[in-house]
Amino acid sequence: MTIAEKILSAKSGRSAVTPGEIVEAYPDLVMSHTATWRSASVMQRVGATRLYDPDRLAIVLDHISPAKTEKYAADQQASRNFARQYGVGKFYDVDAGIAHLVLMEAGHVAPGDLIVGTDSHCTIYGSLGALGTGIGYTEVTSVWITGRLWMKVPESVRITLDGRFSTGVYSKDLMLYLIGTLGADGCSYKSVEFYGNAIPALSVSERMTMANLAMEMGVKCAFVPPDLRTAEYLQARLTDARPYQPVYADTDAVYLEQVDVNLAQLEPMVACPHEVQNTKPIGEVAGTHIDQAFLGSCANAKYEDLVVAAGILKGRRVHPGVRLIVTPGSKKIMLEAMNSGVLQTLLEAGGMVTNPGCGACAGDGGMLADGEVCLSTANRNFLGRMGSGKSSIYLSSPATLAASAIEGAIADPRGFF
Amino acid sequence: MESIIQGRVFKFGDNINSDVIIPGRYLIYIDKERLGQHAFEMLGEGFGAKLRSFDILVAGRNFGCGSAREQAATAIQGLGVKAVVACSFARTFYRNAINDGLPIVECPALYPVVAEGDVIQIDLAAGKIHHAGREHTFPKMPDSVRQILELGGLAEYLKAQLADEAHRAREG
Numbered sequence: 001m002t003i004a005e006k007i008l009s010a011k012s013g014r015s016a017v018t019p020g021e022i023v024e025a026y027p028d029l030v031m032s033h034t035a036t037w038r039s040a041s042v043m044q045r046v047g048a049t050r051l052y053d054p055d056r057l058a059i060v061l062d063h064i065s066p067a068k069t070e071k072y073a074a075d076q077q078a079s080r081n082f083a084r085q086y087g088v089g090k091f092y093d094v095d096a097g098i099a100h101l102v103l104m105e106a107g108h109v110a111p112g113d114l115i116v117g118t119d120s121h122c123t124i125y126g127s128l129g130a131l132g133t134g135i136g137y138t139e140v141t142s143v144w145i146t147g148r149l150w151m152k153v154p155e156s157v158r159i160t161l162d163g164r165f166s167t168g169v170y171s172k173d174l175m176l177y178l179i180g181t182l183g184a185d186g187c188s189y190k191s192v193e194f195y196g197n198a199i200p201a202l203s204v205s206e207r208m209t210m211a212n213l214a215m216e217m218g219v220k221c222a223f224v225p226p227d228l229r230t231a232e233y234l235q236a237r238l239t240d241a242r243p244y245q246p247v248y249a250d251t252d253a254v255y256l257e258q259v260d261v262n263l264a265q266l267e268p269m270v271a272c273p274h275e276v277q278n279t280k281p282i283g284e285v286a287g288t289h290i291d292q293a294f295l296g297s298c299a300n301a302k303y304e305d306l307v308v309a310a311g312i313l314k315g316r317r318v319h320p321g322v323r324l325i326v327t328p329g330s331k332k333i334m335l336e337a338m339n340s341g342v343l344q345t346l347l348e349a350g351g352m353v354t355n356p357g358c359g360a361c362a363g364d365g366g367m368l369a370d371g372e373v374c375l376s377t378a379n380r381n382f383l384g385r386m387g388s389g390k391s392s393i394y395l396s397s398p399a400t401l402a403a404s405a406i407e408g409a410i411a412d413p414r415g416f417f
Numbered sequence: 418m419e420s421i422i423q424g425r426v427f428k429f430g431d432n433i434n435s436d437v438i439i440p441g442r443y444l445i446y447i448d449k450e451r452l453g454q455h456a457f458e459m460l461g462e463g464f465g466a467k468l469r470s471f472d473i474l475v476a477g478r479n480f481g482c483g484s485a486r487e488q489a490a491t492a493i494q495g496l497g498v499k500a501v502v503a504c505s506f507a508r509t510f511y512r513n514a515i516n517d518g519l520p521i522v523e524c525p526a527l528y529p530v531v532a533e534g535d536v537i538q539i540d541l542a543a544g545k546i547h548h549a550g551r552e553h554t555f556p557k558m559p560d561s562v563r564q565i566l567e568l569g570g571l572a573e574y575l576k577a578q579l580a581d582e583a584h585r586a587r588e589g
Binding site for chain 2: 034133139141275
């Protein structure tokens with residue numbers, strides 16, 4: 001069996017499952033973010049008063065944090081009240097950061113776990129070998145109450161990565177390349193597993209970007225099989241000493257498709273408006289004027305991402321025509337970046353630093369006016385996502401973003417090392 | 418939910434994402450009416466209003482891709498749309514539509530032959546679409562999933578289940 005087949009069979013009490021089959025699976029964790037109040041209101045509407053297991057709930061108030069209108073304040077209040085009323089221990093308020101990063105940092109995600117949540121980028125949990133996938137808020141309520149949901153066992157795709165990235169090229173570029181090549185539905189309903197001799201050298205942060213962006217090819221889930229780096233990451237974080245069993249695919253596992261990529265052949269990539277699959281090598285878009293540069297989101301606002309950007313911006317200045325908005329992914333990341341001087345570098349270079357959270361990617365500040373162009377390290381560039389329907393969003397790695405913020409136009413980061 | 422749905426078709430292309438269906442700034446709402454007022458507004462002023470004169474959306478591949486926002490399905494219902502037929506759906510939209518009681522059908526054969534304004538008839542129970550004297554078949558949903566849709570969505574399904582449990586507890 002593949003990793004997805006093994007996890008789904010374990011969580012549905014089966015000895016084996018096959019793709020296409022529908023199982024009743026019991027997730028280990030149900031994440032809800034800003035949408036928590038909506039799930040709580042459904043709970044009220046259906047007349048339920050008990051949770052299947054409060055320990056399986058995790059709530060992180062991330063999208064609009066802190067509240068910017070009275071309505072958001074009331075919604076967040078409802079979420080807090082729900083958490084208190086039902087004794088949800090894994091509750092993180094508006095100061096914590098982006099749900100995905102917060103939950104992994106806090107040790108709530110372990111290899112082999114099945115995790116569902118009110119966010120499509122739950123696929124990121126696959127960076128630690130967990131099956132993460134997005135569902136809507138009503139379905140979250142259903143899992144809160146019943147403990148389970150129906151899931152279709154996906155077919156699996158194997159992506160093999162060989163070689164090493166050249167300087168200035170990162171896993172964001174790899175993913176933009178894959179999304180551009182395979183398409184927005186290239187892996188629709190599929191589970192993706194990453195293998196190859198390039199994997200051991202990739203940091204957990206780089207793997208998070210991979211599993212996160214995999215969503216943009218339509219995956220149900222994506223995995224980097226756990227290794228020593230995973231174990232090292234978890235050792236420092238699994239504070240509840242929760243035992244876990246990494247899940248690996250069998251040698252005779254069946255894959256629908258095999259994709260091979262040599263990382264050494266990749267160059268910096270940019271996704272152009274208004275679809276992520278609309279990717280181009282940096283050379284074809286370099287020189288495109290930008291008004292705003294957003295270094296943030298669950299895709300690329302981890303500590304390593306801030307370090308990469310700061311490395312390029314140190315001793316340089318952000319172009320006077322560009323607003324560089326830095327939104328650290330979590331409070332922990334922000335603290336680390338503060339202590340190491342990374343935040344100071346970003347500020348001194350001309351950037352501004354906001355509170356941790358989803359920030360401009362979710363429309364929380366950093367909105368765009370008619371005709372404005374934003375280069376972003378996020379995972380989506382859909383029409384109007386950051387404001388005006390007449391604005392444009394390009395996506396890149398943190399390195400390309402930093403180089404572009406300096407130039408005032410999309411720029412190749414390889415000239416900055 | 419009715420098993421036969423008939424009406425005029427509006428036709429979309431591929432990869433219509435959930436940000437375009439309902440922008441993130443309106444996720445503070447969960448009611449059909451208010452969401453419907455802002456559905457597809459990124460595609461231009463009056464676009465949503467125009468859609469109200471159609472009954473069924475037909476789309477290409479990967480309809481509803483992107484964000485897992487359930488309100489994408491709610492907003493479409495808020496426009497008075499009765500069903501969506503696409504070559505394929507993104508998985509989050511597929512689930513959300515079922516959970517929201519919005520009938521969805523995967524039928525790639527219809528797409529190339531249907532035009533805006535055409536009238537089609539969908540027979541959900543039989544797995545058939547009638548259009549211009551022709552019949553297109555589509556795979557029926559698994560029974561357990563169709564049951565959710567038939568009750569009008571997951572909230573109604575949960576309500577029924579809880580009532581059933583309470584009844585059994587009283588009897589037991």
